[in-house]
Amino acid sequence: MAAAPEPVPPVDLGRDPARRAHRLRVVGAAGIGLAAAGICVLGIEGEIGRLAAAALIGACAVGLAVALRRPATVAAIPVGQADDPAAARRIAVAAHELRTPLNGILGFTDLLARTGLTPEQQAYVGAMRRSGTALLGLVDDVLDLGRLEAGRDAHPPEAVALDALVEDVVELLAPRAHAKGLELAAFVAPGLPVRVVADPLLLRQVLLNLGGNAVKFTQEGGVAVEVEPAPRGRIAFRIRDTGIGIAPADAERIFAEFERVAEPAGDRGGSGLGLAIARAIVERLGGEIRLDSRLGAGACFAFDLALAAAEPSPPLLRPLAGRRVLILAQGRIEPPLLLRRLHALGAGATLAASPDCLAPDEPFDVVLIDHRPGADAADALVRARAHLAAVPRAVVLIAPADRDNLERLKVAGFDGHLVRPIRVASLVRVLDGATASEAAAAPIAAAPAGRIHDVLLVDDNEINALLGRALLDHLGHRARVAADGPSALAEIAAAEAAGRPFAVVLMDLHMPGMDGFATIRALRARDGGATPFVVAVTADATPAAAARAVACGADATLVKPIDRDRLAALLAAVPRSAAPPAADRSAAG
Numbered sequence: 202m203a204a205a206p207e208p209v210p211p212v213d214l215g216r217d218p219a220r221r222a223h224r225l226r227v228v229g230a231a232g233i234g235l236a237a238a239g240i241c242v243l244g245i246e247g248e249i250g251r252l253a254a255a256a257l258i259g260a261c262a263v264g265l266a267v268a269l270r271r272p273a274t275v276a277a278i279p280v281g282q283a284d285d286p287a288a289a290r291r292i293a294v295a296a297h298e299l300r301t302p303l304n305g306i307l308g309f310t311d312l313l314a315r316t317g318l319t320p321e322q323q324a325y326v327g328a329m330r331r332s333g334t335a336l337l338g339l340v341d342d343v344l345d346l347g348r349l350e351a352g353r354d355a356h357p358p359e360a361v362a363l364d365a366l367v368e369d370v371v372e373l374l375a376p377r378a379h380a381k382g383l384e385l386a387a388f389v390a391p392g393l394p395v396r397v398v399a400d401p402l403l404l405r406q407v408l409l410n411l412g413g414n415a416v417k418f419t420q421e422g423g424v425a426v427e428v429e430p431a432p433r434g435r436i437a438f439r440i441r442d443t444g445i446g447i448a449p450a451d452a453e454r455i456f457a458e459f460e461r462v463a464e465p466a467g468d469r470g471g472s473g474l475g476l477a478i479a480r481a482i483v484e485r486l487g488g489e490i491r492l493d494s495r496l497g498a499g500a501c502f503a504f505d506l507a508l509a510a511a512e513p514s515p516p517l518l519r520p521l522a523g524r525r526v527l528i529l530a531q532g533r534i535e536p537p538l539l540l541r542r543l544h545a546l547g548a549g550a551t552l553a554a555s556p557d558c559l560a561p562d563e564p565f566d567v568v569l570i571d572h573r574p575g576a577d578a579a580d581a582l583v584r585a586r587a588h589l590a591a592v593p594r595a596v597v598l599i600a601p602a603d604r605d606n607l608e609r610l611k612v613a614g615f616d617g618h619l620v621r622p623i624r625v626a627s628l629v630r631v632l633d634g635a636t637a638s639e640a641a642a643a644p645i646a647a648a649p650a651g652r653i654h655d656v657l658l659v660d661d662n663e664i665n666a667l668l669g670r671a672l673l674d675h676l677g678h679r680a681r682v683a684a685d686g687p688s689a690l691a692e693i694a695a696a697e698a699a700g701r702p703f704a705v706v707l708m709d710l711h712m713p714g715m716d717g718f719a720t721i722r723a724l725r726a727r728d729g730g731a732t733p734f735v736v737a738v739t740a741d742a743t744p745a746a747a748a749r750a751v752a753c754g755a756d757a758t759l760v761k762p763i764d765r766d767r768l769a770a771l772l773a774a775v776p777r778s779a780a781p782p783a784a785d786r787s788a789a790g
Contacts, residue, residue, distance in 0.1 A: 299340045304740070304761040305664040306333045311765055312671055337762065341742070360396045360511035361404065363428060363436075364389050364625055370408045371426055371622045378416045379600045382574065384423025384534040385416075385622050391517055391545040393430060394510035402744060403482050404506075410479040411440040411502045418500070419444030423534030431505040441501035443533055447494040456480045456490070519547025520629050525564055526550045529581055530571035530598070539569070539623065546629065556581075556588040567594045567632055569619070572603060572610070579613035586614070596631055598623070654678045654772060655701060659689040659720065660709040660738070669707060669763070676769050678705075686715030690723060693733070702731035705775055707759070710739040710750060718753045725754035734775045738763065 310329045318326060371387045378385040408426060415424040422443025431437035447455060456476050483490050483504045494500035526543055530536040531554045543550035553559055568585055572578035578597045586592050597615045599606065607618060617631050656678050658669040666682045673680040681696075681703075683689040689706070696702050706724070710717035721735055737750035740761040747758045757771055 299740070302664070303333060303337050303340065304763060305662075305668055307337065307762040308665075308668040308672065308765075312668075312675065315675070358398045358400055361399045361401045362396050363393060364395070366401060366405060367408070367426055367428055368622070368624050370405055370412060372624075373409060374412045374416055374424070375601075375622050377413075378424060379602065379621070381416070381420070383416065383419055383421075384532045385425075386423070386535040386538040387426045387622065388428070388538045388541055389625075390427075390429040393428065393436060394508075394512075394514050396511035397436070397508035398511050399506075399508050400486070403486060407479045407482040407486075407504075408438065408440070410475040410482075414475050414479075415440055415442035415444065415500070415502075418442065422499070423532065425534050425538060427538075433507075435505040435507050437503060437505045439501060439503040441499065443499045446496045446498045447492065447500050448496045452492050452494070521632055522547035524548040524632055525566045526632065527559070527563075527565040527568045527585075528552045528571075529556060529568060529585060530554070531576065532571070535621070536571070542625065542628065546625075548632070556585040559589065561588055562590050565589070565592070567596060568592050569596050569598055570615075571598045572606070573600075578615070579610055582614055652773070654704040654775060655696070656680045656705045656707060656772075657683060657689060657692055657696070657703045657733070658707045659683045659686070659712075659717070660707075661685055661712040662709070665709070665761075672763065672765055672768060675765075676772065678772060685712055686717070686720035686723070689720055693724065693730075697730055703733045705772060706733045706735045707738050708735055708755070710737055710741070710746070718749065721750070721753045721755055736771060 307330070310326060310333060314323070314326050314330070367387045367389055371385055375385055412424060412426055419442045424440065424442045427439045427441070429437050429439070479502075480490050483506075486506055488504040488506045490502055490504045492500065492502055521543065524547070526548045528536055528539055528543075528550060530539075530552070536552050540550050540552045551559070551563070551565075568582075568589075570578045570581045570585070578599075582592075582595050582597075585595075594616045595614060596617045596619060597610050598619050598621055599610075600621050604620075610618070619627055619631055656673050658666060658673065658680055660666045660669060660682070661684050666684070670680045670682055681692060683692045689708070693703060693706070708717045708721055712720075715723075717737060717739075721737070724733075724735065734757075735755045737747070737753075737755035737758045738761065739746055739750070739758065742760045750758055759768065759771065
């Protein structure tokens with residue numbers, strides 16, 4: 202009979218049996234939910250169905266075994282081991298052993314969702330995806346907290362552009378916010394240093410954690426991320442929402458590990474670690490999180506940091522000075538912040554819910570009109586032109602999901618568009634006369650027709666190798682698999698001898714024997730031969746792992762679980778200087 206699982210010690214809470222039990226429930230519930238959902242789809246016909254079912258059941262078993270039977274690999278590392286290399290090693294092992302089976306779970310779930318399923322099976326696949334994503338979030342949060350407590354998460358301070366960092370955070374939060382119909386906007390006050398000296402990864406993480414928490418607990422209205430000057434030369438960061446609020450009795454408890462207050466119906470994900478991690482990061486950076494909230498009235502999390510200017514600030518620029526801008530929008534978050542931003546850029550801006558609120562002869566150079574479900578911008582433009590004496594230019598504000606409406610809106614009379622969340626650079630370009638296509642963020646170009654790559658996938662994990670091959674097949678590329686470093690080098694040499702060198706090598710970094718790092722070094726050290734584009738694939742999401750892979754000769758990195766769209770984008774961007782793509786060789790005869 203197998204030995205009973207050892208109890209899993211909660212992070213820095215080992216003497217609290219209630220917390221230990223809660224952690225077992227969190228990890229166990231997510232995994233069991235996946236296993237149950239996987240059993241329900243065992244009847245699906247076809248190779249993907251069989252692979253998905255096997256991967257789901259097998260990966261769940263592996264994942265739960267790691268989580269429940271191998272506590273040494275979980276990032277429950279005592280405080281004060283910042284200089285202990287073993288602490289970093291345990292975290293790296295935890296990342297690899299926990300994220301690797303999740304790669305199979307989420308990857309095959311995505312492939313399964315793209316096959317012909319019945320409505321019942323689609324519901325099961327949706328349950329698997331939600332459970333797997335929840336488990337991934339839990340794993341990441343536990344590992345993040347472990348790194349913080351072990352002192353392994355600090356990075357050398359560097360010059361950070363505040364505007365860009367805050368806009369990146371808001372852009373990452375946008376898909377979930379927009380899916381809930383929420384407003385989301387950022388504002389960085391003029392007069393702050395353009396670039397400050399900070400740890401960008403830690404600062405980004407705390408803003409993501411606080412912003413993600415705000416999106417989760419907001420059902421109507423929206424979320425704002427604001428950065429402004431604070432007393433004594435410090436910089437104030439504020440994340441406020443119009444959500445359900447927090448009772449005074451819970452104001453301190455929510456910052457404890459694995460603690461969660463009552464959650465909105467239908468949004469019960471999360472590990473209860475996000476706020477604990479945010480507080481730990483802010484304290485490490487020399488600040489303290491403050492909470493201003495009451496039940497039913499939203500919440501505001503704020504903290505101040507002493508961040509030195511990385512360079513002398515240039516004179517305050519007002520690139521939209523003299524522009525007269527009308528904003529036609531309704532909302533509690535985005536329209537007021539857009540108004541503040543336009544004023545900071547020098548524009549004379551007016552916010553109105555309807556053109557009927559304005560005098561007909563008020564002069565404007567540009568009208569910005571919000572487009573949302575239930576508020577069609579084309580109708581608003583008709584009303585504006587009927588009421589105002591002149592509307593020289595009209596720009597529509599849309600969410601990424603509304604791009605399909607752009608042609609109709611152009612026909613309706615719009616001269617350009619801005620995609621929410623709005624970046625300052627895009628706003629200035631559009632209002633300064635640039636076309637919308639110049640201002641909108643350009644997606645990575647799709648692979649031109651015929652650019653089919655020969656790809657070598659190197660992975661010692663059978664499920665991940667099956668998943669990688671299936672993903673590459675679905676993307677139209679030709680794949681071969683090697684299970685270890687020596688086999689990979691042999692495959693590469695054989696392909697070159699046959700005149701069909703690999704254009705791309707997807708290299709797992711953590712393999713027994715000759716690992717991915719050593720294999721990449723050996724590949725790059727060869728005399729002559731092709732120069733494939735090497736993508737390091739790892740479950741270690743830390744910047745240190747990526748930097749080490751690049752130092753060994755990798756051209757790019759992918760973090761497990763592998764995202765299909767990210768893989769597709771990487772393969773589309775492979776330079777033609779790599780080994781010739783298969784389609785090119787075929788055309789050449």
